[in-house]
Amino acid sequence: MSAPGPLLLGLDVGTYSSKGVLVTPAGELVAQQVVTHTLSMPAPGHVEQDADGVWWADAQQLIRALLQGVDPARVAGVACSAIGPTVLPLDSHGRPLRPGILYGVDTRAQAQIDALNRELGEARLFAHSGMALTSQATGPKIRWLREHEPGVWARTHTLTTASSYLTYRLTGRHVMDHHTAAHCMPLYDPRTRQWSPAFSAAVLGDRDLSRLPDLAWSDERAGEVTPEAGALTGLRPGTPVAVGTVDALAESLSVGVRAPGDLMLMYGSTTFFVLVQAAATPDPRVWSVGGAFPGQVNLAAGMGTTGSLTRWMADEFARDLPTEQAYDALFAAARDLPPGAQGLLCLPYFSGERTPINDPQARGVIAGLTLSHTRAHLFRAALEGVAFGIRHNLEAFAALGADVRRVVAVGGGTKGRLWLQIVSDVTGVPQETAEVTLGASYGDAFLAGRAAGLLSAADLPGWVRPAPTVVPDAAAKAEYDRLYPLYRELYTGTRPVVHALAR
Known part of the structure; x- marks a missing residue:
């Protein structure tokens, strides 16, 4: 165990496993934990995971394990990353209505991609989003949900993603980072960095953007741990929580x-x-x-x-x-x-x-x-x-x-x-x-330090200790x-x- 002082908690939910770390503001590893889980593939091209049974259950298990023998008051900040971009519909009480639809490995929405390209024009969509519609984009999957599961759609109050769901369970706030939001095309405008109604009717069926989370940068403070989340995880209520991001971006920060x-x-x-x-x-x-x-x-x-x-x-x-x-x-x-x-x-x-x-x-x-x-x-x-x-x-x-x-x-x-x-x-x-090479959870700990006000972006290189370079x-x-x-x-x-x- 490190000398007494503040600690930063990073948590990542991946495709087959979830990892958590506790580190000092200098990047020194104090504790790490790993749990494994599985995927669900209910039909060809459909890849899903349960938001509460996998994502949030893993988060609770990891946090409680990391806090064994640690005073929760020492945890100065928390940040989460997860697989993404995913599509998770929530009801008006914030409860998942179905398993989360995973990122680009889920290819169910090809017909919706074709329809959006045909109706709106590939060139117009690319000019708006700076990307072509692919299986990575969540817009076509949202339309798939609206067309194939109308009962779920009728009850959908909020559309979120895996990392944002974890942040919501910790803070009670629906917020998504800009990196992930860019993949919610064509609902996101990268020039204004805001949700856009330009093509929303083709995806959502109307121009109402209220189903979408707030937008912020990954290292900003989303909120604080709520009493309910504290009781479930062992974290101290009031602990700052970062907005978080997808696992790949957090992994890039980790190195x-x-x-x-x-x-x-x-x-x-x-x-x-x-x-x-x-x-x-x-x-x-x-x-x-x-x-x-x-x-x-x-x-x-x-x-x-x-x-x-x-x-x-x-x-x-x-x-x-x-x-x-x-x-x-x-x-x-x-x-x-x-x-x-x-x-x-x-x-x-x-x-x-x-x-x-x-x-x-x-x-x-x-x-x-x-x-x-x-x-x-x-x-x-x-x-x-x-x-x-x-x-x-x-x-x-x-x-x-x-x-x-x-x-x-x-x-x-x-x-x-x-x-x-x-x-x-x-x-x-x-x-x-x-x-x-602890991966995304280590990058999340850095984001936690940013949200807690203990670190600046310029501190990141000091966290990385180089190892030998592989040469051809x-x-x-x-x-x-x-x-x-x-x-x-x-x-x-x-x-x-x-x-x-x-x-």
Whole structure:
């Protein structure tokens, strides 16, 4: 336990697990906790989680565990992040009316995307939002809710997202950060940074924006812990709570990504990119959004299935191994194979794909299989397929003129460094790493310090202790340069077939 003094509590609810930390205002870790949970996939393309049974239950469990042996009065601030953007309808009492509809891995609203593009015009929508409508956008999912669940819609009083729901349960206030709100297109205007009625009728059925939360920056104070939340969590009522944000933005803060040209590469259940920019460079292939701090702009991108793919492979192809050993064994076996997995190529589009192809009907493909291939080859091919997808995104960034000066890697997939090395070899890009890789919850603790008035944005670099940089291997890169065009061709060549199968 650290010497007596104020503590900051950060909490992140991810796709498959939730994490919490207690740190000092200097960034020193005092305690950490993790709980796991599952997803619900009730229909093809539908990916959901229960707001109270997963998000809020995890939050309560983590907070109580972190406060064991700690005087709650020492907690000077709290901040939450979570998967997003999600869609969660609440009734007039703030109670969830259905499970939350998840971010871009949920592809149910393609018909609504097509309808909005047809009715409003793709060019007009892009000019308004600075982004194209994709499975990441919440507007089409809100329209899906209105069209497919009219009973739920009739009772919907508030539309929120996962991080905002946690902040609401702690403070009683509905508030959303600008980064997340940008994905609520076409309801958000990035120029005015306000909700816009311009296209609201096509999404909400009317021009009434009262269902939407207040807007603020991630590091602003949303409110204070209510007596009810204090009784459920053990936090002291009156403790400041930050607005919070999506997990990827909090994760970028956790490794000091804050200056223009800084790019976070997050190795999680999905792979996410957050680039801090001096000025926005909107492009239909990626997402132009607000940052964590007032006035900041980010370019963001995200793949659909990366860590989720390795988890699937471990679950399906390593059933003979205890869960805790499966990953270690698969990574160790993959490390012994040469670049190219001895003739295999993998398209990692097992949940469709987000950026830069934005194709919800894309599907996973493993090409080149022979009877000599083993599960180690399949696993190596999956790691390499994700790396090729990362290269594809980085090339899209370069094509639109985005200035990437340094890449910082973070997330569970960085452990063991094999995946990092493969990505650097495929992309030719060095990746910086940090000694403390606690993830989004650590970034949330920094936001908590901002909301509590204990930290400034300039304090963030002091929280990050650098670890060795991963540099490309020239020989491996030469082999991957030969394979990358085949990876791109594999998608275009199989697209008609997998689209037909998806239908």
